[in-house]
Amino acid sequence: MLLTALLAGLLTPLCLTRLPALPWWGWLLFPLFACLLRRRPAGRLLLVFALGACWALAWHQLQLAQRLPTELDNQTLELVGTVAALPEQTETGWRFMVRDGHTLDGRSLPLMRLHWWGGEGVRAGEQWQLTVRLRAPRGMRNPGTFDYEAWLYAQGIGAVGSVRAGRRIAAAPALGQWRDRLHQHLGGTLVSQDNRRLLALLIGDRQALSDADWEVLQRTGTSHLLVISGLHVGMLALAFFVLVQLLLRCSLWHWPWPQLWLAAPLALGAAAGYALLAGMAVPVQRALLMCAAALLLQLWRRSVAPLTIWLLAMCLVVLANPAAPLRAGFWLSFMAVGLLILAMGGRLHNRGLWWRWGRAQWVAFVGLWPWLVLWGMPASGASMLINLLAIPWISLLVVPLALLGSLMELALGWSQPLLLAAWLLNLLMTVLAWAGSWSPLIYLPFPGWASWCLALAGSLLLLLPGAVVVRPLALLCLLPLLMAEQTRPAPGELRVVTLDVGQGLSVLLQTSGHTLLYDAGARLASGFDLGEAVVVPSLLALGVERLDVLLVSHGDNDHAGGVPSVIRMLPTERLIAGEPERLQGLGAQACRHGESWSWDGVEFTLLRAALSDAPANGQSCVLQVRAGEQGLLLPGDIRQAEEYALLPQLESADLLLAPHHGSRSSSSYAFIRRVAPHWVVYSAAYHSPYGHPHPLVVQRYQELGSDAIYTGHSGAVGFILGRSGSISPEWRWREAARRFWHQ
Missing domain, CATH: 3.60.15.10 (Ribonuclease Z/Hydroxyacylglutathione hydrolase-like)
Structure with missing residues (x-):
């Protein structure tokens, strides 16, 4: 209950149209007031809720203060900054992030997202002097469309702009561009456009997938497979954990301490390294935190409910970035894992492998519908059947072979395993393209909050273990989601x-x-x-x-x-x-x-x-x-x-x-x-x-x-x-x- 209260406090400010005008220390008054009530039955919950809300409000206030000042909006400036993350090459130039930016007169600038039309190549970690026309983060506002301003805010981007001219003034330090160098090296091996798809799985390069690829993935409901997702991080951690234990058992070398003490840190280190390659997206953060919690609990010999670990990971992600819930990936990744924990708890010990696998796809297919509708995203009608084969193909074949092939390419110059992984991925994409040609995309309009909450309750009732009696009621609750009525003008209007x-x-x-x-x-x-x-x-x-x-x-x-x-x-x-x-x-x-x-x-x-x-x-x-x-x-x-x-x-x-x-x-x-x-x-x-x-x-x-x-x-x-x-x-x-x- 305390974790639930903390999460509720962290999420509540996101419902506000405007933040209260208080200094940062003013938020401390609320938890101090809640401390007076801590001895009452609900006092501890109120205190935790107040602490979460105050932390989030203070964080949001500081984040908004770091945006581009109004007087610099739509102005052309000379600035110096460092290229952050992995630059993207577009059809018309380069798109990249700039951190630690400041004007030539020393005025600090927020994290910026820039586009250089026809510009020369930039590399992560390099320092540039740029002539930029900067704008405040602003997007088009329409019903049912992507909230670009929320996306920018969740990533801490305080300004966007276009580069007019620039010159490189300092090369990147070796550590600062390791991901970029890895991208260039592996890209040189994966020469063809089809083979370069594998870069999406190796270093989280979404640009490696063409628009046609993304359309195929959307039509088949497999977009989560061709990025470094939480599933891949979790599978890698599990594989390392099991592999280290097997090696210790078969090795002649005697490890004097419990096997967990070596297996758990190595598995967590492998997962963390893979997460760093992905750029630490929210689904990856969630998987890494849940892996860390599960492995630490194994070391401490503690038994904690999986839902508690799930809720703890969610709280930690939101504590680190209270704007993370503004992205659809936060909810889809966390809800997918939460639904699997809820719907499959206590039902695995007496069931076969294929029942568990099929049940997992059914849970994700039904349970995520309300969340897809909430975010205005289409659902693939055949995603459940396609994922039955696509997930093990990627997780058990392509990803392990790609990681092993990358290590062999970097260490020994052997490219055959890496190219084999690319061939397996291309084979899957061919099958997905065929499946996408007959897989329908279903768009459902948002039915209103009351109907959506009813549909959410219906999906949970439908998936609860042993809830056979309430399934007719659950199906009735889903009807408002499937039959949302939109008001039309009266005749003559x-x-x-x-x-x-x-x-x-x-x-x-x-x-x-x-x-x-x-x-x-x-x-x-x-x-x-x-x-x-x-x-x-x-x-x-x-x-x-x-x-x-x-x-x-x-x-x-x-x-x-x-x-x-x-x-x-x-x-x-x-x-x-x-x-x-x-x-x-x-x-x-x-x-x-x-x-x-x-x-x-x-x-x-x-x-x-x-x-x-x-x-x-x-x-x-x-x-x-x-x-x-x-x-x-x-x-x-x-x-x-x-x-x-x-x-x-x-x-x-x-x-x-x-x-x-x-x-x-x-x-x-x-x-x-x-x-x-x-x-x-x-x-x-x-x-x-x-x-x-x-x-x-x-x-x-x-x-x-x-x-x-x-x-x-x-x-x-x-x-x-x-x-x-x-x-x-x-x-x-x-x-x-x-x-x-x-x-």
Whole structure:
């Protein structure tokens, strides 16, 4: 109970939208007050809870204080720092971390995550002088999408930026780049791209796996196998423990002390070394701590319940980093182990090996569903069957052979065992690619906290040993997870959600029975696809399972780059585009001026100026919508010339998406007066590289009485049209889902 109270205290601050404004010593008042109640029945629990909460609050306060100062946000600086961790080579340059950074005038800087477009190679441990444009850690904010700000915060990253120029001023010390040198040496042996996959298992190099590899792993539910996970660390520790004991028994050399005294430290040392290769990710920390606890208890001849060891490891990880629970890997790794301990306790002594193995896969498959839904992650329908074979293949064949082969390569120059391990891994990837072609990916929207908690209770009841009587009740509890209902607008109403896709556009329009998506964001030069990473997860979280119409204003990347991913991941009945010739192979229909239709009492009309010799922006397909007495206008990137050409067809609109993200080339006075919007939404990146929206454009809308919303500031924003009275935002996601680590 004390460990549970401590964990609850450590986790509670993560629910806060803002941290209380207290100095670090102010947090001591709470445990001092709890000390007065320690003699009461619940006093000790309250004291431990208060100590955990105060530690976490003080830690978070110090962590936030180490972020990039506001006055340096979006500024170009000259700095000196040391390359940390293992740099990643991207399609466009290098991405790496810099620690111990400071400006040339001596001002300290936080841990930074930088990207150097087209830059020269960097190595871990090197010291560089860099010209960097730094930004505060900030991400796009949309329903159901990856929280980039939480990910940065959990890793202690206080600034991000892009490198303009740099020069190496000091080479790395030998100890500082051992992992990098190992990466280079083994990479020289594993020459082909397929063989280099093995680096993911040897030194935790996630970059060694291509996008196609990750897609295969996701579709088969085996992503945990191709990184250095807790499973591999635990298996390695167990193998070393058993191997040392066998060698001592068979050796002629007499060990004068108990075998445990040698086997346990060596097993723990092997696990720690492997964990260091992985970069000490949270699942690896959990496995290492649990191994350490189990081995120490063996040395002390103590018997402690496995759940207690599990809970102790969780508390230690959160004590070391109270922001660790902000990452999905923390919960998925700990919950997987906890579920196995809970569901298989007391049932192993009278069961065969295959029953235990099959039961373990069933427990992980059923028990992790609620946690996958919580984090907006898809589940593979065939993962249970695939893991039955994939886990022993990796853990018993590939990993031991890869580690042994690495040692032989480094010590003797023999590469054959390492290449054999790579061949075995490639063979498995071929099988997984075949299995992934028929393995369905299941996306479930978050059903709300009440339904999710009910489903979590149902999954636990379903897996409890001997709980046969309550299984019908458990299945009923799971129904809200599988049948989550999303609210839709009433007939005659229209929901408009402008997503936060940075420098681009994507707008969701929903009636009571139909769905239209206007544009799909960009696909960046780095390979990051906003259609796949932002648009589709947001639509799924909002209850969209199919699109009646995907309307692409024109072919520019910031509007059409994410279209292929959206079509691939969501059934789409009709694709309309202002420039269909630029969407080759997707079956796009041309936008026809004047085409109109009605859905559930809401009127839609397409407009297109089609001026001769107009650039891509001028070819934009404009969408005009009328819901009752209220209107919406989505003009794409039209210029002032197209605005004047369309003036006779334009109606007033209560809600307007600023043409061309608020560019100075658009939003003429005549256009604004004609549309007379009550609200204007600027879909542009925070610190837009193009200066969108232009101050003169913002001033025009202000002069004519329009209220403004900036997706770069508010995140995704939702409106409902068609109701009586004036419209106002239904929600702004940055505020609706705010936590203290968000900018």
